[in-house]
Amino acid sequence: MPGPLSGLRVLDFTLALAGPFCGLVLADLGADVIKIESPDPDIRTAGGLQVYHGENSHFLVVNRNKRGVSLDLKDERGREAFYRLVKTADVLVQNYRPGVMKRLGADYETLKALNPRLIYCSISGFGEGSPYADLAGMDLIAQGMSGLMSVTGNYDSDEPVKAGTPVTDMGSGMYGVIGIISALYHREKTGQGQAVEATLLDTPISWLTWRAAEYWAKGETPGPQGSGLGAYRAFKCSDGRWVNIAPTNRLWRGACATLGAPELADDPRFKTQTLRNEHHRELTAAFQEHFLKHDSEYWIAAFREAKLPCGPIKSVAEVLDDDPHVKARDMVVELEHPVIGTTKALGVPVKLSETPGAVTRPAPTLGQHSIQVLVELGYSLEEIEELREAGVIYASGDEHGNYADTHEHAGTSIASY
Numbered sequence: 520m521p522g523p524l525s526g527l528r529v530l531d532f533t534l535a536l537a538g539p540f541c542g543l544v545l546a547d548l549g550a551d552v553i554k555i556e557s558p559d560p561d562i563r564t565a566g567g568l569q570v571y572h573g574e575n576s577h578f579l580v581v582n583r584n585k586r587g588v589s590l591d592l593k594d595e596r597g598r599e600a601f602y603r604l605v606k607t608a609d610v611l612v613q614n615y616r617p618g619v620m621k622r623l624g625a626d627y628e629t630l631k632a633l634n635p636r637l638i639y640c641s642i643s644g645f646g647e648g649s650p651y652a653d654l655a656g657m658d659l660i661a662q663g664m665s666g667l668m669s670v671t672g673n674y675d676s677d678e679p680v681k682a683g684t685p686v687t688d689m690g691s692g693m694y695g696v697i698g699i700i701s702a703l704y705h706r707e708k709t710g711q712g713q714a715v716e717a718t719l720l721d722t723p724i725s726w727l728t729w730r731a732a733e734y735w736a737k738g739e740t741p742g743p744q745g746s747g748l749g750a751y752r753a754f755k756c757s758d759g760r761w762v763n764i765a766p767t768n769r770l771w772r773g774a775c776a777t778l779g780a781p782e783l784a785d786d787p788r789f790k791t792q793t794l795r796n797e798h799h800r801e802l803t804a805a806f807q808e809h810f811l812k813h814d815s816e817y818w819i820a821a822f823r824e825a826k827l828p829c830g831p832i833k834s835v836a837e838v839l840d841d842d843p844h845v846k847a848r849d850m851v852v853e854l855e856h857p858v859i860g861t862t863k864a865l866g867v868p869v870k871l872s873e874t875p876g877a878v879t880r881p882a883p884t885l886g887q888h889s890i891q892v893l894v895e896l897g898y899s900l901e902e903i904e905e906l907r908e909a910g911v912i913y914a915s916g917d918e919h920g921n922y923a924d925t926h927e928h929a930g931t932s933i934a935s936y
Contacts (some may be wrong), residue, residue, distance in 0.1 A: 523876075548875060612640045613641055662682060662687055673743060690722040766827060854881040
């Protein structure tokens, strides 16, 4: 079944993670996302990124479900092809530094004149109007500047700790999707496109939530909490593995009973959540002493039997290779890549009953669909060959010069179309 965004054309003019992640979500939900890249094949492997069978593994993860076109926008002929593509598009996503798109003739005002219905999503470090607008925006920098790193890490250490995955990149990509879908709804009513903006710094600031509430309520600057406070945290078991438990107010007595320490429930230091937070070090020590009496399997079984929230702390390998939830929910899928062969991709986390998203194609090789898309735009095969020979486009081919980037003519030489 087609996804809910089937029929929507998105131009993905992005690098790294934040922008590509935005395009990935749209592609997973059925949009025709066309990845636009420079004809320079070295760009993908620049920066010391992981290379897997000659392909950038980071690129593979965040560009599945997209078609790939390689155009040189610095060349007038490449820019003309791009403008033709813009006229057919619903959305453009870009995450270049301020000024780059304007120099390429691909800024919002220029493209709006070509296509007033275009929704133009910009994802940057800091955004228009910020005093930091001209600074380089990176996930690590945004985590630090947002306050996020000040509340992450162990409370016994003064070393700031970043989240283990680039959360501000992916979060700003998701906010980009929310903005795009909101703009599409507005366009349905008015016929007009608009500019959408998401930033790496706004995103984690908006996530401060509980920490912001605590600061405003008490006037005290929140600090790091380790894996949590008091009994709401991770505990080490006798087998060396760690288990998370989350006994909120109404579950407090049940947690103490399950732990085999019912007397803690009425300890005057721990009778209320406020007191438990104030005496979190003593509470953590008391719970930890009991957790070391049994292994992790024992404690997970005991807490689940008592219907108390708990769970193991798993490695990435355990999650991706062995977790039954991952298998049941199709959160890891296999794809056939033209260079690598069978490869894996993460699944679609949003489930829709009538128009589900799907992972149907691997990330494109550089220029894999250049010919296909240019044919759709009305270019003749002779014109395409001229552009390819001039280096204005790059089209993936095999060692025989065959170009497998159209459904109808896969494996056919461009000269024999």
